[in-house]
Amino acid sequence: MTATVSHTSRDRRRRRGANAEGESLSAAEAVHVAQRAAAPWPYAELNVARLRADGWRPVAIREVVLKVHQRCNLACDYCYVYTQADQSWRQRPAAMPDEIWRAAVERIGSHVRRHSAAGIRVVLHGGEPLLFGTDRLARLADELRAGMPRGATVEIGLQTNGILLDAPMLRVLCQRGISIGVSLDGGPAEHDRRRTTAAGRGSYAAAEAALDLLRRPEYRASYAGILCTVAPDTNPVACYEHVRAFEPPMIDFLLPHANWQHPPLPAGGDATLYGDWLVAVFDQWYDSADGTRIRLFESVIDLLLGGASRSEQVGLSPACIVVVESDGAIEQVDALKSAYQGACATGLDIRHHDLDAVFDDPGIVARQLGLGALSRTCLQCPVHRVCGAGHYAHRYDPATGFRNPSVYCQDLRRLIDHVRDRVVADIRQRTAASVP
Protein backbone atom coordinates (compact mmCIF):
# COMPACT_ATOMS: atom_id res chain seq x y z
CA MET A 1 0.00 0.00 0.00
CA THR A 2 2.80 2.38 0.93
CA ALA A 3 4.57 1.58 -2.29
CA THR A 4 1.42 2.32 -4.26
CA VAL A 5 0.90 5.69 -2.59
CA SER A 6 4.55 6.60 -3.08
CA HIS A 7 4.43 5.64 -6.73
CA THR A 8 1.23 7.62 -7.29
CA SER A 9 2.59 10.81 -5.77
CA ARG A 10 5.85 10.46 -7.67
CA ASP A 11 3.86 9.89 -10.83
CA ARG A 12 1.76 12.99 -10.11
CA ARG A 13 4.87 15.11 -9.58
CA ARG A 14 6.38 13.81 -12.80
CA ARG A 15 3.21 14.64 -14.67
CA ARG A 16 3.36 18.28 -13.61
CA GLY A 17 5.76 20.74 -15.21
CA ALA A 18 6.14 24.49 -15.07
CA ASN A 19 5.68 27.28 -17.59
CA ALA A 20 8.04 30.22 -18.13
CA GLU A 21 6.53 32.05 -15.17
CA GLY A 22 7.13 29.09 -12.92
CA GLU A 23 3.43 28.30 -12.63
CA SER A 24 2.57 24.66 -12.29
CA LEU A 25 1.09 23.04 -15.42
CA SER A 26 -0.91 19.86 -15.70
CA ALA A 27 0.52 17.19 -17.99
CA ALA A 28 -2.07 18.01 -20.65
CA GLU A 29 -1.34 21.75 -20.47
CA ALA A 30 2.38 21.11 -20.72
CA VAL A 31 1.77 19.00 -23.83
CA HIS A 32 -0.26 21.75 -25.45
CA VAL A 33 2.40 24.40 -24.71
CA ALA A 34 5.13 22.20 -26.17
CA GLN A 35 3.08 21.32 -29.24
CA ARG A 36 2.27 24.97 -29.99
CA ALA A 37 5.98 25.81 -29.87
CA ALA A 38 7.07 22.87 -32.02
CA ALA A 39 4.36 22.98 -34.67
CA PRO A 40 2.50 26.31 -35.06
CA TRP A 41 0.15 24.59 -37.48
CA PRO A 42 -2.03 23.03 -36.31
CA TYR A 43 -1.48 23.62 -32.59
CA ALA A 44 -1.38 27.44 -32.47
CA GLU A 45 -3.36 28.21 -35.61
CA LEU A 46 -6.14 25.64 -35.97
CA ASN A 47 -9.23 26.62 -33.97
CA VAL A 48 -11.12 23.40 -33.27
CA ALA A 49 -13.99 25.20 -31.50
CA ARG A 50 -14.48 27.43 -34.55
CA LEU A 51 -14.46 24.42 -36.85
CA ARG A 52 -17.20 22.77 -34.79
CA ALA A 53 -19.22 25.99 -34.71
CA ASP A 54 -18.95 26.09 -38.50
CA GLY A 55 -20.38 22.58 -38.76
CA TRP A 56 -17.34 20.33 -38.95
CA ARG A 57 -17.84 16.97 -37.24
CA PRO A 58 -15.18 14.36 -36.51
CA VAL A 59 -15.22 10.88 -38.01
CA ALA A 60 -15.18 8.11 -35.41
CA ILE A 61 -11.99 6.22 -34.69
CA ARG A 62 -11.71 3.13 -36.86
CA GLU A 63 -8.28 1.89 -35.94
CA VAL A 64 -6.55 1.69 -32.55
CA VAL A 65 -2.88 0.79 -32.37
CA LEU A 66 -1.89 -0.82 -29.07
CA LYS A 67 1.81 -0.55 -28.26
CA VAL A 68 1.78 -3.77 -26.28
CA HIS A 69 5.57 -3.93 -26.04
CA GLN A 70 7.89 -0.95 -26.11
CA ARG A 71 11.16 -2.79 -26.77
CA CYS A 72 12.44 -4.62 -29.83
CA ASN A 73 14.75 -7.56 -30.48
CA LEU A 74 16.06 -5.77 -33.56
CA ALA A 75 17.86 -2.45 -34.00
CA CYS A 76 16.95 -1.44 -37.56
CA ASP A 77 18.91 1.64 -38.55
CA TYR A 78 15.88 3.57 -39.87
CA CYS A 79 13.41 2.79 -37.07
CA TYR A 80 11.35 5.86 -36.20
CA VAL A 81 10.66 4.57 -32.68
CA TYR A 82 14.28 4.36 -31.53
CA THR A 83 16.58 6.22 -33.93
CA GLN A 84 14.79 9.48 -34.66
CA ALA A 85 13.69 12.62 -32.82
CA ASP A 86 11.32 11.22 -30.19
CA GLN A 87 12.83 9.05 -27.45
CA SER A 88 9.72 8.68 -25.31
CA TRP A 89 10.01 4.89 -25.38
CA ARG A 90 12.72 5.18 -22.72
CA GLN A 91 10.21 6.49 -20.15
CA ARG A 92 7.46 3.93 -20.76
CA PRO A 93 6.92 0.41 -19.36
CA ALA A 94 8.49 -2.26 -21.57
CA ALA A 95 5.32 -4.37 -21.60
CA MET A 96 1.85 -2.85 -21.47
CA PRO A 97 0.48 -3.56 -17.96
CA ASP A 98 -2.82 -5.43 -17.65
CA GLU A 99 -4.45 -2.31 -16.21
CA ILE A 100 -3.64 -0.37 -19.39
CA TRP A 101 -4.75 -2.88 -22.01
CA ARG A 102 -7.92 -3.66 -20.08
CA ALA A 103 -8.71 0.08 -19.97
CA ALA A 104 -8.08 0.21 -23.72
CA VAL A 105 -10.38 -2.75 -24.33
CA GLU A 106 -13.15 -1.01 -22.39
CA ARG A 107 -12.68 2.32 -24.19
CA ILE A 108 -12.63 0.65 -27.61
CA GLY A 109 -15.91 -1.18 -26.92
CA SER A 110 -17.49 2.03 -25.62
CA HIS A 111 -16.38 3.96 -28.70
CA VAL A 112 -17.87 1.41 -31.09
CA ARG A 113 -21.09 1.39 -29.07
CA ARG A 114 -21.40 5.18 -28.88
CA HIS A 115 -20.84 5.67 -32.61
CA SER A 116 -22.93 2.62 -33.62
CA ALA A 117 -19.96 1.51 -35.71
CA ALA A 118 -20.05 -1.77 -37.60
CA GLY A 119 -16.61 -2.57 -36.23
CA ILE A 120 -13.11 -1.41 -35.51
CA ARG A 121 -9.60 -2.56 -36.21
CA VAL A 122 -6.99 -3.04 -33.50
CA VAL A 123 -3.32 -3.32 -34.44
CA LEU A 124 -0.96 -4.92 -31.91
CA HIS A 125 2.31 -3.11 -32.38
CA GLY A 126 5.58 -2.19 -30.73
CA GLY A 127 8.56 -2.29 -30.58
CA GLU A 128 8.10 -5.96 -31.27
CA PRO A 129 4.61 -7.07 -30.20
CA LEU A 130 5.47 -10.78 -29.98
CA LEU A 131 7.68 -9.91 -26.97
CA PHE A 132 4.37 -9.44 -25.14
CA GLY A 133 4.03 -13.23 -25.09
CA THR A 134 1.55 -15.70 -26.51
CA ASP A 135 -0.65 -15.98 -23.43
CA ARG A 136 -1.10 -12.24 -22.96
CA LEU A 137 -1.75 -11.69 -26.66
CA ALA A 138 -4.42 -14.39 -26.56
CA ARG A 139 -6.06 -12.94 -23.45
CA LEU A 140 -6.06 -9.48 -24.95
CA ALA A 141 -7.66 -10.73 -28.17
CA ASP A 142 -10.30 -12.70 -26.25
CA GLU A 143 -11.24 -9.70 -24.13
CA LEU A 144 -11.30 -7.39 -27.16
CA ARG A 145 -13.82 -9.63 -28.89
CA ALA A 146 -15.84 -10.07 -25.72
CA GLY A 147 -15.95 -6.29 -25.24
CA MET A 148 -17.53 -5.57 -28.62
CA PRO A 149 -21.20 -4.66 -28.68
CA ARG A 150 -23.49 -7.23 -30.26
CA GLY A 151 -23.25 -7.20 -34.06
CA ALA A 152 -19.99 -5.25 -34.16
CA THR A 153 -16.74 -6.87 -35.23
CA VAL A 154 -13.16 -6.28 -34.23
CA GLU A 155 -10.44 -7.05 -36.74
CA ILE A 156 -7.16 -7.71 -34.94
CA GLY A 157 -3.80 -7.39 -36.68
CA LEU A 158 -0.20 -7.65 -35.56
CA GLN A 159 2.96 -6.39 -37.24
CA THR A 160 6.12 -8.35 -36.44
CA ASN A 161 9.72 -8.73 -37.52
CA GLY A 162 9.09 -12.49 -37.47
CA ILE A 163 11.93 -13.50 -35.17
CA LEU A 164 9.74 -15.03 -32.46
CA LEU A 165 7.01 -16.37 -34.73
CA ASP A 166 7.07 -20.16 -34.45
CA ALA A 167 4.38 -22.76 -35.08
CA PRO A 168 3.03 -22.99 -31.50
CA MET A 169 2.67 -19.22 -31.25
CA LEU A 170 1.19 -18.95 -34.73
CA ARG A 171 -1.35 -21.64 -33.90
CA VAL A 172 -2.61 -19.60 -30.96
CA LEU A 173 -2.71 -16.34 -32.94
CA CYS A 174 -4.61 -18.06 -35.76
CA GLN A 175 -7.12 -19.52 -33.29
CA ARG A 176 -7.75 -15.98 -32.05
CA GLY A 177 -8.25 -14.69 -35.61
CA ILE A 178 -5.24 -12.37 -35.43
CA SER A 179 -3.86 -11.46 -38.85
CA ILE A 180 -0.10 -11.04 -39.08
CA GLY A 181 2.04 -8.74 -41.16
CA VAL A 182 5.80 -9.28 -41.45
CA SER A 183 8.44 -6.68 -42.27
CA LEU A 184 10.83 -7.65 -45.07
CA ASP A 185 13.08 -5.26 -46.97
CA GLY A 186 13.87 -7.40 -50.02
CA GLY A 187 16.45 -10.17 -50.41
CA PRO A 188 18.98 -11.31 -47.77
CA ALA A 189 21.63 -8.71 -48.59
CA GLU A 190 19.20 -5.78 -48.66
CA HIS A 191 17.27 -6.90 -45.59
CA ASP A 192 20.30 -7.73 -43.44
CA ARG A 193 21.96 -4.43 -44.26
CA ARG A 194 19.25 -2.47 -42.40
CA ARG A 195 17.36 -4.91 -40.18
CA THR A 196 19.90 -6.24 -37.69
CA THR A 197 20.11 -7.14 -34.04
CA ALA A 198 21.89 -4.76 -31.68
CA ALA A 199 24.96 -6.97 -32.17
CA GLY A 200 24.75 -6.48 -35.93
CA ARG A 201 23.44 -9.89 -36.95
CA GLY A 202 21.01 -9.92 -39.85
CA SER A 203 17.41 -11.06 -39.38
CA TYR A 204 16.53 -12.22 -42.90
CA ALA A 205 16.60 -15.94 -42.07
CA ALA A 206 14.12 -15.45 -39.21
CA ALA A 207 11.78 -13.34 -41.34
CA GLU A 208 11.97 -15.93 -44.12
CA ALA A 209 11.10 -18.74 -41.69
CA ALA A 210 8.13 -16.76 -40.37
CA LEU A 211 6.84 -16.09 -43.88
CA ASP A 212 7.25 -19.75 -44.87
CA LEU A 213 5.11 -20.68 -41.87
CA LEU A 214 2.44 -18.13 -42.72
CA ARG A 215 2.21 -19.46 -46.27
CA ARG A 216 1.26 -22.95 -45.07
CA PRO A 217 -2.39 -23.73 -45.81
CA GLU A 218 -3.25 -24.10 -42.13
CA TYR A 219 -2.03 -20.57 -41.33
CA ARG A 220 -2.68 -18.82 -44.62
CA ALA A 221 -5.89 -17.16 -43.38
CA SER A 222 -3.83 -15.23 -40.81
CA TYR A 223 -1.28 -13.98 -43.34
CA ALA A 224 -1.92 -10.22 -43.70
CA GLY A 225 1.02 -9.23 -45.86
CA ILE A 226 4.50 -7.77 -46.04
CA LEU A 227 5.76 -4.29 -45.19
CA CYS A 228 8.80 -3.19 -47.16
CA THR A 229 10.65 0.07 -46.60
CA VAL A 230 11.98 1.62 -49.79
CA ALA A 231 15.77 1.78 -50.12
CA PRO A 232 16.44 3.70 -53.33
CA ASP A 233 19.94 2.30 -53.79
CA THR A 234 18.58 -1.22 -54.25
CA ASN A 235 17.25 -2.86 -57.40
CA PRO A 236 13.50 -2.15 -57.28
CA VAL A 237 12.36 -5.00 -59.50
CA ALA A 238 14.57 -7.55 -57.75
CA CYS A 239 13.25 -6.34 -54.39
CA TYR A 240 9.63 -6.60 -55.54
CA GLU A 241 10.10 -10.04 -57.04
CA HIS A 242 11.78 -11.28 -53.89
CA VAL A 243 8.95 -10.03 -51.69
CA ARG A 244 6.30 -11.28 -54.12
CA ALA A 245 7.79 -14.80 -54.02
CA PHE A 246 6.44 -15.11 -50.47
CA GLU A 247 2.91 -14.82 -51.89
CA PRO A 248 1.71 -12.07 -49.55
CA PRO A 249 -1.97 -11.13 -49.75
CA MET A 250 -0.85 -7.49 -49.64
CA ILE A 251 2.43 -5.62 -49.97
CA ASP A 252 2.97 -2.14 -48.62
CA PHE A 253 5.96 -0.12 -49.76
CA LEU A 254 6.77 2.61 -47.25
CA LEU A 255 8.83 5.72 -47.77
CA PRO A 256 11.34 6.09 -44.91
CA HIS A 257 10.20 8.80 -42.51
CA ALA A 258 11.79 12.16 -43.23
CA ASN A 259 10.76 15.81 -43.15
CA TRP A 260 11.98 19.28 -44.16
CA GLN A 261 14.34 19.41 -41.18
CA HIS A 262 15.68 15.92 -41.80
CA PRO A 263 15.31 15.26 -45.55
CA PRO A 264 15.45 11.78 -47.06
CA LEU A 265 18.80 10.13 -47.59
CA PRO A 266 20.99 10.28 -49.52
CA ALA A 267 21.37 14.02 -49.13
CA GLY A 268 21.71 15.68 -52.50
CA GLY A 269 20.51 12.59 -54.35
CA ASP A 270 18.53 12.72 -57.58
CA ALA A 271 15.33 14.75 -57.25
CA THR A 272 13.07 11.74 -57.70
CA LEU A 273 15.21 8.87 -56.48
CA TYR A 274 12.37 7.36 -54.45
CA GLY A 275 9.77 8.10 -57.10
CA ASP A 276 11.88 6.42 -59.77
CA TRP A 277 12.25 3.34 -57.56
CA LEU A 278 8.48 3.13 -57.03
CA VAL A 279 7.78 3.66 -60.74
CA ALA A 280 9.99 0.69 -61.64
CA VAL A 281 8.08 -1.52 -59.20
CA PHE A 282 4.76 -0.15 -60.42
CA ASP A 283 5.49 -1.11 -64.03
CA GLN A 284 6.53 -4.62 -63.04
CA TRP A 285 3.37 -5.01 -60.96
CA TYR A 286 0.95 -3.46 -63.44
CA ASP A 287 2.25 -5.49 -66.36
CA SER A 288 2.33 -8.82 -64.55
CA ALA A 289 -1.34 -8.53 -63.46
CA ASP A 290 -0.97 -11.65 -61.35
CA GLY A 291 -3.33 -10.58 -58.56
CA THR A 292 -0.63 -9.33 -56.18
CA ARG A 293 -1.89 -6.34 -54.22
CA ILE A 294 0.20 -3.27 -53.40
CA ARG A 295 -1.67 -0.84 -51.19
CA LEU A 296 0.13 2.36 -52.22
CA PHE A 297 -0.34 1.72 -55.94
CA GLU A 298 -3.94 0.58 -55.52
CA SER A 299 -4.71 3.74 -53.57
CA VAL A 300 -3.22 6.01 -56.23
CA ILE A 301 -5.27 4.29 -58.96
CA ASP A 302 -8.43 4.36 -56.84
CA LEU A 303 -7.98 8.10 -56.27
CA LEU A 304 -7.46 8.69 -59.99
CA LEU A 305 -10.71 6.81 -60.65
CA GLY A 306 -12.65 8.91 -58.14
CA GLY A 307 -12.40 6.57 -55.15
CA ALA A 308 -10.71 7.03 -51.80
CA SER A 309 -7.32 6.08 -50.40
CA ARG A 310 -6.59 3.24 -48.01
CA SER A 311 -3.05 4.46 -47.44
CA GLU A 312 -1.75 7.15 -45.13
CA GLN A 313 0.74 8.02 -47.86
CA VAL A 314 -1.69 9.55 -50.38
CA GLY A 315 -5.16 11.04 -50.68
CA LEU A 316 -7.41 13.14 -48.49
CA SER A 317 -9.30 10.47 -46.54
CA PRO A 318 -9.69 11.34 -42.88
CA ALA A 319 -7.18 9.52 -40.67
CA CYS A 320 -9.18 7.84 -37.92
CA ILE A 321 -6.34 6.25 -36.03
CA VAL A 322 -5.11 6.61 -32.48
CA VAL A 323 -2.25 4.94 -30.66
CA VAL A 324 -2.29 3.75 -27.06
CA GLU A 325 1.24 3.60 -25.65
CA SER A 326 2.33 1.06 -23.02
CA ASP A 327 1.93 3.65 -20.24
CA GLY A 328 -1.65 4.42 -21.30
CA ALA A 329 -0.95 7.63 -23.20
CA ILE A 330 -3.37 8.19 -26.06
CA GLU A 331 -1.28 9.47 -28.94
CA GLN A 332 -1.32 10.29 -32.61
CA VAL A 333 0.15 7.98 -35.21
CA ASP A 334 3.66 7.03 -34.13
CA ALA A 335 5.31 7.98 -37.42
CA LEU A 336 5.29 11.51 -36.01
CA LYS A 337 8.07 10.39 -33.66
CA SER A 338 10.31 11.18 -36.63
CA ALA A 339 9.43 14.90 -36.36
CA TYR A 340 10.30 16.03 -32.82
CA GLN A 341 10.27 14.89 -29.20
CA GLY A 342 6.65 14.67 -28.05
CA ALA A 343 5.16 15.08 -31.53
CA CYS A 344 2.61 12.30 -30.98
CA ALA A 345 1.43 13.52 -27.57
CA THR A 346 -2.15 14.57 -26.82
CA GLY A 347 -1.91 14.71 -23.01
CA LEU A 348 -4.70 12.13 -22.77
CA ASP A 349 -4.59 8.82 -20.91
CA ILE A 350 -6.66 5.74 -21.72
CA ARG A 351 -7.36 5.19 -17.99
CA HIS A 352 -8.88 8.63 -17.55
CA HIS A 353 -10.16 9.76 -20.94
CA ASP A 354 -12.67 8.51 -23.43
CA LEU A 355 -11.45 8.04 -27.01
CA ASP A 356 -13.81 10.83 -28.11
CA ALA A 357 -11.59 13.28 -26.18
CA VAL A 358 -9.07 13.10 -29.05
CA PHE A 359 -11.48 15.08 -31.22
CA ASP A 360 -10.51 18.24 -29.30
CA ASP A 361 -6.83 17.75 -30.14
CA PRO A 362 -5.73 19.95 -33.07
CA GLY A 363 -3.26 17.29 -34.22
CA ILE A 364 -5.94 14.61 -34.50
CA VAL A 365 -8.43 17.04 -36.04
CA ALA A 366 -5.91 18.27 -38.63
CA ARG A 367 -5.71 14.77 -40.04
CA GLN A 368 -9.45 14.65 -40.62
CA LEU A 369 -9.72 17.93 -42.51
CA GLY A 370 -8.76 16.75 -45.99
CA LEU A 371 -8.29 19.86 -48.15
CA GLY A 372 -8.40 22.05 -45.05
CA ALA A 373 -5.03 20.71 -43.94
CA LEU A 374 -3.21 21.45 -47.19
CA SER A 375 -0.77 24.30 -47.73
CA ARG A 376 -1.35 27.00 -50.35
CA THR A 377 1.45 25.45 -52.41
CA CYS A 378 -0.37 22.11 -52.43
CA LEU A 379 -3.74 23.65 -53.25
CA GLN A 380 -2.21 25.29 -56.32
CA CYS A 381 -0.87 21.94 -57.54
CA PRO A 382 -3.24 20.05 -59.88
CA VAL A 383 -2.34 16.73 -58.28
CA HIS A 384 -3.31 17.63 -54.72
CA ARG A 385 -6.50 15.52 -54.50
CA VAL A 386 -4.50 12.40 -55.35
CA CYS A 387 -1.29 13.24 -53.52
CA GLY A 388 -2.98 14.76 -50.47
CA ALA A 389 0.44 16.22 -49.50
CA GLY A 390 1.66 12.69 -48.79
CA HIS A 391 2.16 11.27 -45.34
CA TYR A 392 1.45 13.81 -42.60
CA ALA A 393 4.80 13.15 -40.89
CA HIS A 394 6.67 14.02 -44.07
CA ARG A 395 5.24 17.57 -44.11
CA TYR A 396 6.92 18.76 -40.92
CA ASP A 397 9.02 21.90 -40.86
CA PRO A 398 10.01 23.37 -37.47
CA ALA A 399 9.23 26.89 -38.66
CA THR A 400 5.64 26.23 -39.64
CA GLY A 401 4.54 22.81 -38.45
CA PHE A 402 2.61 20.38 -40.64
CA ARG A 403 0.91 22.58 -43.25
CA ASN A 404 3.49 22.05 -45.98
CA PRO A 405 4.00 19.88 -49.03
CA SER A 406 5.59 16.52 -48.41
CA VAL A 407 9.37 16.44 -48.37
CA TYR A 408 8.77 13.67 -50.95
CA CYS A 409 6.74 16.08 -53.11
CA GLN A 410 8.72 15.48 -56.30
CA ASP A 411 8.81 11.72 -55.77
CA LEU A 412 5.04 11.57 -55.27
CA ARG A 413 4.48 13.69 -58.38
CA ARG A 414 6.77 11.40 -60.37
CA LEU A 415 4.82 8.32 -59.22
CA ILE A 416 1.34 9.80 -59.64
CA ASP A 417 2.05 11.21 -63.10
CA HIS A 418 3.39 7.85 -64.20
CA VAL A 419 0.48 5.87 -62.77
CA ARG A 420 -1.97 8.24 -64.41
CA ASP A 421 -0.22 7.94 -67.77
CA ARG A 422 -0.32 4.15 -67.56
CA VAL A 423 -3.98 4.00 -66.55
CA VAL A 424 -5.04 6.49 -69.23
CA ALA A 425 -3.12 4.52 -71.88
CA ASP A 426 -4.72 1.28 -70.66
CA ILE A 427 -8.21 2.78 -70.88
CA ARG A 428 -7.55 4.20 -74.35
CA GLN A 429 -6.32 0.84 -75.56
CA ARG A 430 -9.37 -0.97 -74.18
CA THR A 431 -11.74 1.64 -75.56
CA ALA A 432 -10.14 1.44 -79.03
CA ALA A 433 -10.29 -2.36 -78.93
CA SER A 434 -14.00 -2.33 -78.13
CA VAL A 435 -14.93 -0.06 -81.06
CA PRO A 436 -16.34 -2.25 -83.87
Added chain:
Amino acid sequence: MDVPPVSATAVSHDHDWAPLVDVSELSIAELLTSDDSVLARSLQRVIEGLDDPDGTISAFQSFTS
Protein backbone atom coordinates in the same frame (compact mmCIF):
# COMPACT_ATOMS: atom_id res chain seq x y z
CA MET B 1 8.68 28.42 -46.39
CA ASP B 2 10.25 28.14 -49.81
CA VAL B 3 9.20 24.93 -51.41
CA PRO B 4 11.11 23.60 -54.38
CA PRO B 5 9.01 23.34 -57.53
CA VAL B 6 7.91 19.95 -58.70
CA SER B 7 10.07 18.42 -61.38
CA ALA B 8 10.25 20.01 -64.80
CA THR B 9 8.66 16.93 -66.33
CA ALA B 10 5.72 17.17 -63.99
CA VAL B 11 5.25 20.91 -64.55
CA SER B 12 5.05 20.37 -68.29
CA HIS B 13 2.01 18.14 -67.67
CA ASP B 14 0.14 20.66 -65.56
CA HIS B 15 -1.94 22.23 -68.32
CA ASP B 16 -3.67 18.94 -69.12
CA TRP B 17 -3.70 17.42 -65.65
CA ALA B 18 -7.25 16.59 -64.58
CA PRO B 19 -7.87 15.21 -61.11
CA LEU B 20 -9.91 12.29 -62.44
CA VAL B 21 -9.24 9.86 -65.23
CA ASP B 22 -12.04 9.76 -67.82
CA VAL B 23 -13.64 6.32 -67.95
CA SER B 24 -16.81 7.40 -69.76
CA GLU B 25 -15.92 5.47 -72.92
CA LEU B 26 -15.08 2.32 -71.01
CA SER B 27 -17.52 -0.57 -70.80
CA ILE B 28 -17.21 -1.00 -67.06
CA ALA B 29 -19.73 -3.83 -66.72
CA GLU B 30 -17.86 -5.85 -69.34
CA LEU B 31 -14.51 -5.06 -67.76
CA LEU B 32 -15.63 -6.17 -64.31
CA THR B 33 -16.99 -9.50 -65.49
CA SER B 34 -14.31 -10.51 -67.95
CA ASP B 35 -11.08 -9.27 -66.52
CA ASP B 36 -8.81 -9.62 -63.47
CA SER B 37 -6.48 -6.80 -64.44
CA VAL B 38 -5.24 -4.11 -62.07
CA LEU B 39 -7.69 -1.70 -63.68
CA ALA B 40 -10.69 -3.99 -63.26
CA ARG B 41 -9.89 -4.65 -59.62
CA SER B 42 -9.45 -0.93 -58.98
CA LEU B 43 -12.83 -0.10 -60.47
CA GLN B 44 -14.40 -2.86 -58.39
CA ARG B 45 -12.92 -1.35 -55.21
CA VAL B 46 -14.09 2.14 -56.12
CA ILE B 47 -17.64 0.88 -56.72
CA GLU B 48 -17.65 -1.08 -53.45
CA GLY B 49 -16.32 1.98 -51.64
CA LEU B 50 -19.43 3.95 -52.60
CA ASP B 51 -21.24 2.17 -49.76
CA ASP B 52 -19.00 3.82 -47.18
CA PRO B 53 -20.46 7.23 -46.29
CA ASP B 54 -17.16 8.43 -44.86
CA GLY B 55 -15.03 7.21 -47.73
CA THR B 56 -12.34 4.65 -47.19
CA ILE B 57 -10.40 5.69 -44.14
CA SER B 58 -6.64 5.71 -44.19
CA ALA B 59 -5.09 2.60 -42.77
CA PHE B 60 -2.16 2.65 -40.37
CA GLN B 61 0.96 2.70 -42.46
CA SER B 62 2.94 0.50 -40.11
CA PHE B 63 0.61 -2.45 -40.51
CA THR B 64 -0.28 -4.06 -43.76
CA SER B 65 -3.49 -5.91 -44.48
